[in-house]
Amino acid sequence: MSMAAEQRDVRDDALHGLQLAARLESIWRTPPGLTGALMSVDHKVIGRRYIVTAFTFLVLGGLLAILMRIQLSGAENRLLSPDLYNQVFTMHGSTMMFLFAVPVMEAFAVYLVPLMVGTRNIAFPRLNAFSYWMFLFGGCFLWISFLFNVGPDVGWFAYTPLSSLQFNPSKRADVWAQMITFTEVAALAVAVEIIVTVFKQRAPGMTLDRIPLFVWSMLVTAFLVMFAMPSIMVASTTLILDRLVSTRFYDPSSGGNVLLWQHLFWFFGHPEVYIIFIPATGMVSMILATFARRPVIGYPVIVLSLIATGFLSFGLWVHHMFVTGLPHLAAGLFTASSMLIAVPSGLQIFCWIATLWDGRPVYRTPLLFVLGFIVIFVIGGLSGVMVASVPIDTQVHDTYFVVAHFHYVLIGGAVFPLVGAVYYWFPKICGRMLSERLGRWNFWLAFFGFNIAFFPMHILGLMGMPRRVYTYTLEMGWERLNLLSSVGAVMFALSFAVLLANAIYSLRKGTPANDNPWDASTLEWATASPPPPQNFDRIPIVTHREPLWADGDTLPVVAGLSAERREVLLTSLAEAEPQIREASPEPSIWPLLTAIATTIFFIGSIFTPWAVLWGTPPMAITLIGWFWPTGSKEDEE
Amino acid sequence: MPAWVRSGLLLLVALPLVACTGSQSALDPQALQSEQIRHTFIIFLGVSGIVWSCVIVVLGVGLLRRTRIGQAPLELRLPFEARAGRVILGLGATTTLIVLVLSFVSYAGQRSLFAKDPDALTLKIIGHQWWWEVRYKADSPHNSFTTANEIRIPVGKPVKVELESADVIHSFWVPSLTGKMDLITGQTNEIQFTARNPGIYRGQCAEFCGLQHAHMAFAAIALRPDEFERWREHENQSAVNPTAPLAKQGEELFRGRGCALCHTIRGTLAGGQLGPDLTHIGSRTTIAAGTLPRTPAALGAWIADPQHIKPGNLMPRMPLQSGELIAIIQYLEQLK
Numbered sequence: 001m002s003m004a005a006e007q008r009d010v011r012d013d014a015l016h017g018l019q020l021a022a023r024l025e026s027i028w029r030t031p032p033g034l035t036g037a038l039m040s041v042d043h044k045v046i047g048r049r050y051i052v053t054a055f056t057f058l059v060l061g062g063l064l065a066i067l068m069r070i071q072l073s074g075a076e077n078r079l080l081s082p083d084l085y086n087q088v089f090t091m092h093g094s095t096m097m098f099l100f101a102v103p104v105m106e107a108f109a110v111y112l113v114p115l116m117v118g119t120r121n122i123a124f125p126r127l128n129a130f131s132y133w134m135f136l137f138g139g140c141f142l143w144i145s146f147l148f149n150v151g152p153d154v155g156w157f158a159y160t161p162l163s164s165l166q167f168n169p170s171k172r173a174d175v176w177a178q179m180i181t182f183t184e185v186a187a188l189a190v191a192v193e194i195i196v197t198v199f200k201q202r203a204p205g206m207t208l209d210r211i212p213l214f215v216w217s218m219l220v221t222a223f224l225v226m227f228a229m230p231s232i233m234v235a236s237t238t239l240i241l242d243r244l245v246s247t248r249f250y251d252p253s254s255g256g257n258v259l260l261w262q263h264l265f266w267f268f269g270h271p272e273v274y275i276i277f278i279p280a281t282g283m284v285s286m287i288l289a290t291f292a293r294r295p296v297i298g299y300p301v302i303v304l305s306l307i308a309t310g311f312l313s314f315g316l317w318v319h320h321m322f323v324t325g326l327p328h329l330a331a332g333l334f335t336a337s338s339m340l341i342a343v344p345s346g347l348q349i350f351c352w353i354a355t356l357w358d359g360r361p362v363y364r365t366p367l368l369f370v371l372g373f374i375v376i377f378v379i380g381g382l383s384g385v386m387v388a389s390v391p392i393d394t395q396v397h398d399t400y401f402v403v404a405h406f407h408y409v410l411i412g413g414a415v416f417p418l419v420g421a422v423y424y425w426f427p428k429i430c431g432r433m434l435s436e437r438l439g440r441w442n443f444w445l446a447f448f449g450f451n452i453a454f455f456p457m458h459i460l461g462l463m464g465m466p467r468r469v470y471t472y473t474l475e476m477g478w479e480r481l482n483l484l485s486s487v488g489a490v491m492f493a494l495s496f497a498v499l500l501a502n503a504i505y506s507l508r509k510g511t512p513a514n515d516n517p518w519d520a521s522t523l524e525w526a527t528a529s530p531p532p533p534q535n536f537d538r539i540p541i542v543t544h545r546e547p548l549w550a551d552g553d554t555l556p557v558v559a560g561l562s563a564e565r566r567e568v569l570l571t572s573l574a575e576a577e578p579q580i581r582e583a584s585p586e587p588s589i590w591p592l593l594t595a596i597a598t599t600i601f602f603i604g605s606i607f608t609p610w611a612v613l614w615g616t617p618p619m620a621i622t623l624i625g626w627f628w629p630t631g632s633k634e635d636e637e
Numbered sequence: 638m639p640a641w642v643r644s645g646l647l648l649l650v651a652l653p654l655v656a657c658t659g660s661q662s663a664l665d666p667q668a669l670q671s672e673q674i675r676h677t678f679i680i681f682l683g684v685s686g687i688v689w690s691c692v693i694v695v696l697g698v699g700l701l702r703r704t705r706i707g708q709a710p711l712e713l714r715l716p717f718e719a720r721a722g723r724v725i726l727g728l729g730a731t732t733t734l735i736v737l738v739l740s741f742v743s744y745a746g747q748r749s750l751f752a753k754d755p756d757a758l759t760l761k762i763i764g765h766q767w768w769w770e771v772r773y774k775a776d777s778p779h780n781s782f783t784t785a786n787e788i789r790i791p792v793g794k795p796v797k798v799e800l801e802s803a804d805v806i807h808s809f810w811v812p813s814l815t816g817k818m819d820l821i822t823g824q825t826n827e828i829q830f831t832a833r834n835p836g837i838y839r840g841q842c843a844e845f846c847g848l849q850h851a852h853m854a855f856a857a858i859a860l861r862p863d864e865f866e867r868w869r870e871h872e873n874q875s876a877v878n879p880t881a882p883l884a885k886q887g888e889e890l891f892r893g894r895g896c897a898l899c900h901t902i903r904g905t906l907a908g909g910q911l912g913p914d915l916t917h918i919g920s921r922t923t924i925a926a927g928t929l930p931r932t933p934a935a936l937g938a939w940i941a942d943p944q945h946i947k948p949g950n951l952m953p954r955m956p957l958q959s960g961e962l963i964a965i966i967q968y969l970e971q972l973k
Contacts, residue, residue: 082848082948155845161822162805162847167766252823258806259821294710297721301729323808324819325826328751332744339736346732349692350725357699358717360706371696378692382685385736389743391674391750392681394816395663398808398843464661464812466843469851476661521710549710 012538013559021537023563028120028533031587039587041125042533046132047111048429053136054104059496060143061095064088066493073486075474085470086153091146093156094176097272098183099139101414105279106190108421109218111429113194115524115531116212118203118540120568121584123196126591126626131189133595138182141603145175152176155468157269158239160250160261165243174243174606177236181602184229191225194218201568202576203523204558205542212522213296216303217282220310224271224278227314232268235261245609259324266317274313276410278306280417281348284370287424288352290520291367292359295546298351305344312341322393331390338388345381349374365439369420372447373412380408383458401461407454419446419499426506427513431530434510438502446495452488456481521546526555539569590626597622661839663812667859670750670815670830677746681739688735750816757797757829760788764807764820766846767853767950768913768926773869782873785913786926789858791865792832800826805847811840811857819844832859837922848949854927875904876916876972887968890961902972911951919972936966
């Protein structure tokens, strides 16, 4: 390096507080204007977009749920035609799973993980931007198709041969399968970013046993995504091939096998549940420590439970197939493995209850949602033990009992912690507190609404009501409980209206939040609310698992990072010892252009195999643009 | 007691009351197998209830305790931490024990549920979008016959049902008799059950199979063995020739207006294969796969506009004058 270059390379230790902050902000900020917004690679900007988009899909999926509940509130209701009803429940499931639950957890991770580990941006920020655009385009593709009456109508699981060309000659099943491809690409991209960020960008001193539990949970989730998603990508791709170019993967008359689809789907589908649930447990651990006013008891137990859950989740997909005529011993073994996953989940719950037992609980809205989570999720977990039993499952499989079970697990286990997380991190993200009064309304409406909506479904299932029926006759005796359930569903929907109103009101009128309004212990609370583009003016050094409780205002910091260009500090995997300074990419329009090219390719390829041919060059061009050397300092050196 | 606990308990108390009235209920077992499943279910329900109550009680006590007032978050009492760790691991071990015991309970239930009797009466059911083809098998072809959307079985004798599908995946489920089993394209599944009491039990397709999944039901009628044998002998015979003039006109219309292209009536020229066999439709309890009762009025409504009652099914609307419609109803009704 020449003398002149060295002089130009101003480091952060040469500057004073405000001077440094202003300088870093000008380096790291997203360019102004619309083009700037489209070029952004700031994980906070993208995370915020991701969160808002995912919640928009939640609202859309929720409206579909209300439509179904109105349809089922009375016997032989004719509000929805069978054709529309089948589209509506397929869209509800697909939207909630692929466009809300998985993305929203990743969205929170995209926003929070870099802050929690004390770095300036996520690893591969442009990939992050690309991921968001793919998610957005995939979601819009699905919903626009639905508005044009080409919404998928084969269930969110799209079992063959119902989804084959013979029984589904329109483009509906293709829309479903290709929406999967979009969201899987997006999810895989985020998984890679999370893993690399956690492994290589942690603040110095954040050894493995000092990683915040939400970050641990997202790390495990990212690995689940990496191993589970390829299975569904194979499934959706082979389905499209069957439909587009007449391959015969799922055609028994030509040696194909329809059960192959179920194996591939559930090998993804079961870990998928944990991809949604594990991040939520991370949120619970974070909220609990703050509001119980002490560290969570059993940190190593919780980390090992997360990892064990991750491994076990790949060994129980067959419990979705107990009535397909499997050999009995095999089915029995999958019963045991399915029940065994109750052990790590149970251990986590014991740790949380012990934390509350010894803590001094502060009953703010986030904690209320965590308590609601424990009450509801334990019911869902126990009904999960029931459906893991082969004999019981032969009765309740594909009935409303299972509908009740997985809503207890997914809403109780993931959405309640998620709403708690919204209340908890809203001040960090938006700089203002959410209203506590509305928060209480929100919680109690959600808690009663949820239980009134879903508890009766257990009974309906035992009374013989199958899933996915658009109507039933009066003689079945299902009407009263269905009506009750529908009333609960409306209450539950209202709770989200309260949340939305609270967010809109508080964004403008909420009490301004300081850096650490809850007196929490993790690094995201060590910076301003909302954080500046560079996250931290100086990268903190971590000396304790609860850094802000241990060091308070005197957090030690690293010196020597560039104050001239985007730079992050890379540290070693286990001990988080500083290794090198690494350039972090500038904003770029290319991820958006690549996403557009990929979208054209994906959508084209459900209509003609030739799209694979003429769709590739634009993608290649945009990728070349993306990776074109820009002559940055690092490249010159 | 908070209101939601009370409402929850109320629902639990009401559960057996509401559930036993229907003829399609897992809580109203009428066969060895469904009784066995209910037995397993009650064990699981009891254990779950105890576990949940314990969790909630401990959580409640934990929240009501007043500790750590004025303590800083990191001022931890080490003896407590160590004891908490031991208790947590102990509870983990207890959980493991409970799930292992439940696994064995489940496996025992599974073994008796799927026990096979080689002397079982065998019938084959083929799923169609959206109705059930039923074939009674016997040693000789003379004793084999086909019917639809209704099975009759003898009480006290094991029945084996072979399950296949002509199109997409369906699932055979009569909750009062036993759990469900899928009808999968390209493979044959089996299910066995032994009815305890005579009665009519409703069954319904449980695997989403397309537009009219909701209207794919059937009746399982358990008869005393002598009644069953009589029914079987009768069912094996061809259709009776109509005698009344109106019914005769109905038979001609049935042939002339295209009905016979899709439906079989044994002993007549009607030999279509696309729709249900109607040889003894007059003695069945329901029509359109359990959608409507088999009454003259319902038959009329169905034939007049099948697409209104079950949109998307294969049966087209035939232009018929009301006199012709009555003749066809008359003809079908006398196919006892």
